[in-house]
Amino acid sequence: MKNITAEIRIYVADLAAYNNGKLHGCWIDATSNIDEILEQVDDMMERSPEGFAEEWAIHDYEGFGGVSISEHEGFESVREKALFIEEHGALGVSVLDHWCGDIDDARQALDDRYCGCHSSVADYAQELTEETGDIPSHLEMYIDYERMGRDMELGGDIYSVELGYQEVHIFWSH
Template sequence: MCEPRIYVADLAAYNNGKLHGVWIDAALELDDIQDAVAKMLKASPEGFAEEYAIHDYEGFGSYRVSEYEGLESVHEVACFIEEHEELGAELLAHFSSIDEARTDIDENYAGCYESVADFAEELTEDSVQIPESLARYIDYNAMAYDMEVGGDIFTIELGHREVHIFWSR
């Protein structure tokens, strides 16, 4: 996954059929992002320009950046994605706010497993002593299914045998 960055376009130029903008690393300090936008606007081919919009972005995974999303918000999202990588981007796409995503990863993250059945097995074996004579009768796939369908957990699958599990508290 590439670094989160945004393409900020000069709207005065855009509205007059000219492309003028700049790609900016969205994880830079907020002041540096604002300075880069101000510098781009100052160099506008339309003379005096003061309005801008985000016309493109990359490195945000499934998270969708709005054209008029504030720079502070984009910066906060980019920093979260840099910290948590693809998992962070998928969490942001899942939730309606960065606060919810941050809370979920801090308080409800159960870990990464090859499958939900592996999670159910580990949870069971860590919780109770299973007699050897009964161990082969436990259906961890059925337990995993019940956990997902019952709403006890939600999962984010990032690849083959890479399932991130969160408690649904």
């Protein structure tokens, strides 16, 4: 996963200048309100070295981790993703990336499917097993929680996001 920088921003380029071999654009804080973003784009376009600047494109971005931003993505969509990442940090990036940038699915995953942070998938399988039934003490040593957790992932019941040492976030898949 790419690093998440402190600032979540986009570089908006003037396409008229770009097509004529000139770099002209500006970095914009992607968490700004839409009016501020549009104002900055308008200001940049007015200062174009070309007299006929009408179109822009997002040519770069920072702070979005592995989440892709297309060059013609709407500013409202970019802002929604930026605010989601700002609120949820690295976990937000991973969830948004898992759902291919679909902000609604990512929100639903965090709101409705999140099972918490565990030291491993096996730790979650053990917790779930112990919470849902009584295991006779003479059988406890025979339960393979690592295999159980792996089967839960391979079977599509859960997906996990590992953000660090013993920091595994678990989500129900459905």
